[in-house]
Amino acid sequence: MANKNFNNKSFPLLNQIDEGNYSNDIDWNKNAFQTLLTSNLPTKTIFHYAIDVGLQRLENSLYETYWDVTADALNDLSQYLLNSDLDDYSYEARCQLLMYSAIAIIKMNTIRRRSIHDAKLACATMCLLLLQQTRTYENPSTTNEYAACIRSMRSRYLKRLFIIVQWLPTLSKVQLNDLQSNHERYIALILEQLYPAVSLRDKINQFIDNQLFSTNANDDDVTSSGFVFIRRFPEYNEKLIDKYNDLMNMGLTNSLKQLNNNNARKLICCIWTLSCMIESNRISLAVINSNTLREHFSLAPIDFEQKSITIESLNERDVMVFLLLCAQQNVHLHGAESILHPYLLFSASHLCTQQQKNWWQTALNQIPWNEFNDHLATIRLDKDRIQQYPPKIILLEIARILFKSAHKLYEQHAKRAASSYEQYALHYLQIAKNDKNIQGSSDLQTKTNKQDKLFFFYSQKSLNHDQKYMEQLIEQCEKFVQRCDELRVLPEPDSEPEPEPEPEPEPVPPRTSSPTKEQQKDINISAILSPVLVEKEERKHSEATDSTLFATPPSNKSRDVDVQTFIQSPSSPPPPPVVSMPPIEEISETIEPPLPPYVDLIFSHMNSVNQWINQFCVDNEMIQNDIHTIRERLEKINRVTSQMMFSNMKTYPSGPSETFDGYQSPQ
DSSP: OHHHHHHHHHOHHHHHHHHTTTTTOHHHHHHHHHHHHTSOSOHHHHHHHHHHHHHHHHHHHTTSSOSHHHHHHHHHHHHHHTTSOOOHHHHHHHHHHHHHHHHHHHHHHHHTTOOOHHHHHHHHHHHHHHHHTOOOOOOOSSOOTTHHHHHHHHHHHHHHHHHHHHHGGGSOHHHHHHHHHSHHHHHHHHHHHHOOOHHHHHHHHHHIIIIIISTTOOTTTEEEETTEEEEOOOOOOHHHHHHTHHHHHHHHHHHHHHTTTOHHHHHHHHHHHHHHHHHHTOOOHHHHIIIIITTTOBOOOOOTTOSOOOGGGOBHHHHHHHHHHHHHTTOOOSSSOOOOOGGGGGOSSSSSOHHHHHHHHHHHHTOOOTTHHHHHHHHHTOTTTOSOOOOHHHHHHHHHHHHHHHHHHHHTTOHHHHHHHHHHHHHHHHHHHHOGGGTTHHHHHHHSSOGGGOSOOOOTTTSOOOHHHHHHHHHHHHHHHHHHHHHHTSOOTTOOOOOOOOSSOOOOOOOOSSOOHHHHTTOOHHHHHOOSOEEEOOOSSOOOOOOSSSOOOOOOTTOOEEEOOOOOOTTSOOOOOOOOOOOOOOOTTOOOOOOOTHHHHHHHHHHHHHHHHHHHHHHOTTGGGGHHHHHHHHHHHHHHHHHHHHHHHHHSOSSOOOSSTTOOOOO
């Protein structure tokens, strides 16, 4: 603690790095790096902060249009990092260095107007190797004077997974086979062009050979010929992508939050992400929507027949469709290879136009712009004010994407969000099928509009004009319409059907937030109190499957619930074991002892909390991204409560009582 106070008082530079006010300033990061190396701070503190500002400088240099700033950042960071000892922090830092080196090779060839074919495959080779042999990087539980740097590295780890996992599925099978066969040449291409010093190349090769290729090596991964081991390069597969899908979504969330103060870069990140999703057919609009749009716009239904189109009528789905129209500019809709690569994330002029940036800025900040309403009319395909019809295939592709999203949301019982997607999809489908102007969209764009007045640009060479393919898209959309109609009329997950009557049944009172004394006998207390992993056994009577995330009080006596909860507390003794509650058989002669009177209060409170969370999950389809936080905190509370109740139920007197006078707190 003394060292931390000393550092903060004597070196305000550390506080400035932690606050991140100058994180986007390349010169400031360069000077901070040099200042740290010449300071008298502890060696570990210097190392962690120097790596942090070095990576900030390298990442921000990719946004610059000059190559020298990136070359200097690579040289300074690699000279310092590769001469340090290897631990978890420096391991992830070296992985970051290799990934940004792979992106930098594309930047260098782009600026020098060379073919980026080999540079793109070299980047993909390095990214696949890093993804296959990556280590999980978690924040340690202990805190120290450089804890902020460790947390920052965790965010960089997630961003690395976001970039790699989004991009690799866009590669064609031919490209994947090429990098599989020629990985040694592509890795050498990066090192030879970026690192002229032989000593640096040797150290990077040593790290790749000893840490990346040898990780998890077994007899199947390597083959021997005498004393020479030939290691196999990892193969791409969909399971590898699915493995990191959740971490990729977390990386996207962190990346968008870091870009809150730069709307142009935020737009580029959204377009690049959607372009990769469309190209790889792994679309999840909810991820973009929850992290970018939900805090700005409403979900009120759109009246497509209204004559006045203003910024006040702007809807969340308007902005989502705008992003899809921008993304379609960068997607090849036929069999050609994808043009996407990670350097486009750092380029300001490739993915979108200045007019599109202006429209985005106006939408987010609600600032006046004369052309905003005209472009909104283009997005909504308003017949009276539209200046440009997108090609028919673009309209059908977007309609299919929106229908897919609506179908998924209907399955999750998020009907309000699903209906807004479906409404826009139906509008696009009807216009694509019925409007005659769409057929001549390419002539309309060139004859009636000047090229600099167009809001969207689509390469006619890259579009699929096959009529059969368009009819296929229409057929798929119409099938989605039928499925959405079927899902829309399904009952809500909270409305459970009543169980089938048994011989001589007892009258069943209506379900309330607080169970009655008769219902308390049939309730497995651990199932109520713990909203964590719940495994349901086979039931005697059929019930509707509850799709909510948290357990609610069961209404059937024959339900067995096994709750698995884990809590670690190194400073306190282990809690007493939880007594499992077997299902209660219906024996009329057996008289069960009453539960303690305070149980009713706990039931009422926990049931209302769980019902609120269930309803919140239904209305907010992206709550799954944060559900682990809610689950972790409620688990600890419910664990302690459950243990207290079970321990007191053993000693509580069986006689009737309506007060808390006989209650003894657990020792």
